Amino acid sequence: MNNEIEISNEIKKKLGIQEVRIAVILGSGLNGFAEKLEKAESVSYKEIEGFPQTSVSGHKGELIHGYIGDKEVICLNGRFHLYEGHEPQTIAKVIKILKNLGVKRLIVTNAAGSLRQDMSPGTLMLIKDHINFSGKNPLVGANDEEYGPRFPAMNNAYTKHLRDKCKKVADKLNIDIKEGTYFMVLGPNFETAAEVKAFGMLGGDAAGMSTVPEVISAVHCGMEVLGISVITNYAAGLLNNTPTHQETLTEANKAAEKLSKLVSEFIKEEK
Ligand code: HPA
Numbered sequence: 001m002n003n004e005i006e007i008s009n010e011i012k013k014k015l016g017i018q019e020v021r022i023a024v025i026l027g028s029g030l031n032g033f034a035e036k037l038e039k040a041e042s043v044s045y046k047e048i049e050g051f052p053q054t055s056v057s058g059h060k061g062e063l064i065h066g067y068i069g070d071k072e073v074i075c076l077n078g079r080f081h082l083y084e085g086h087e088p089q090t091i092a093k094v095i096k097i098l099k100n101l102g103v104k105r106l107i108v109t110n111a112a113g114s115l116r117q118d119m120s121p122g123t124l125m126l127i128k129d130h131i132n133f134s135g136k137n138p139l140v141g142a143n144d145e146e147y148g149p150r151f152p153a154m155n156n157a158y159t160k161h162l163r164d165k166c167k168k169v170a171d172k173l174n175i176d177i178k179e180g181t182y183f184m185v186l187g188p189n190f191e192t193a194a195e196v197k198a199f200g201m202l203g204g205d206a207a208g209m210s211t212v213p214e215v216i217s218a219v220h221c222g223m224e225v226l227g228i229s230v231i232t233n234y235a236a237g238l239l240n241n242t243p244t245h246q247e248t249l250t251e252a253n254k255a256a257e258k259l260s261k262l263v264s265e266f267i268k269e270e271k
Contacts, residue, residue, distance in 0.1 A: 004093055007050045008100035014043045015065040019102030020074040022267060025214060027110035029252025030230065031077050033260040037066025045078065051097075052090045054078045068267040074101060081210050082136055083187035088213050092138035095217035096147055105162070105270070106218045107263060108227045111252045112182060112208035113190070113235035113243060115200040119178055121234065121251045124259060126166055126179045127158050127227030130212050131204055134186040138213040139220055148220040157215055159224040166226055169266045175258055180205025182229055184212035193237025207235050226266070230255045 012018065026033055034040070042064040045051045054061045061078035080086045080094060098106065112125070119125065143150045163179070170177040183204025185191065191199070191207060199207055206229050215225050232251035233243040 004096040005100055007048060008097045010048055011043065011063060011097070011101065014048065015041055015063070017065055017072075017074075017101070020065065020072050021102055021104045022071060022107070022270060023074045023076065023098045023101075023103040023105070024107045024263060025076045025079050025109065027079070027210065027230065027252065029111060029249040030109050030256050030259060031060060032253070032256035033263055034064050034075055034077050036068060036260050036264045037064060037073060037075065038068070040064050040066035042077075052080055052086065052094060054080055054084065068264050071267050071270055073267060074098065074103065079210060079214070081187065082134060082213065083209055088136045088138040089141060091213040092217040095214055096221060099147065099221045099223065104223060106214070106223045106225050107266070108211050108214055108225065109259060109263070110208050110211045110229050111232040111248045112206035112229040113233050114206055114231045114238065115183065115196060115204050115235050117234075117238060119180070119205065119231055121231055122255050123231040124170075124175065124177045124255065124262065125206055125229040125231055126163055126177050127182045127211075127229060128163060128179045129158060130182040130184060130215065131202060132184050132212045132216070133199070134184050134212065136186065136213065138217045148222060152220045154216065154219060157219045157225060158227050162224055162226040165269070166228070166262070166266055169269060170262055173261060173265055175262055177262070182211060182227065183207045185209055190236050190243045196235040196237050199235075206231060228259060228262070230259055
């Protein structure tokens, strides 16, 4: 079994890279961002020995290296969901690989269902916090002190100064962005109407089946995180509706250009 250091060295070799400070993880239907990368080179997860494999439609399964202006970026086009049967530690492994590539800032994007009637499909939601309702944690098991502490703090997981900067960039681009709490469920089923009501009462603004394990792992190993959800549907029953995966993909595709613009401009303005 290849460890994280070996795998990141193989990626460096395959993509001809030294150190990349910014990584972006693309959510369902949000792969349009990859087209914004200049001088892009990609490698399929399949070609990287020991790298986990993904299986969901709308998720490609490739690592892309490229540039946004003069900023070097590594992009995960295809993420790992717990509902696919991946162990939470597999997600931690992917994040540790990014850490070994030099990543200091992680940008996570996802498709999510609105838990609020005043946040309609098509809205971008800056994630200010999360509630981990998945019952799983990527840090379970022996702790590797090389990466981070046994009991990491999570109260500033979504770095305040990055959120402030993102709001400024959105303002400049005339992109409307809300801010809210991402409520992670394990999935793969969409919620019941009673769950949607309960999750809203617990403080969630949008429900989704990803992102949180990545963020926990990233914060554990000292990365700063920016998270953006694309609201693709009202969560089940909020408006007497029934969500489908197709609907989430269609809406994500529609909002992808707006999200890509925002993320690209954010990266361009990185120091
Ligand atoms: N619930 C959970 N995850 C989701 C949803 C939803 O309504 N939409 C997109 N991902």
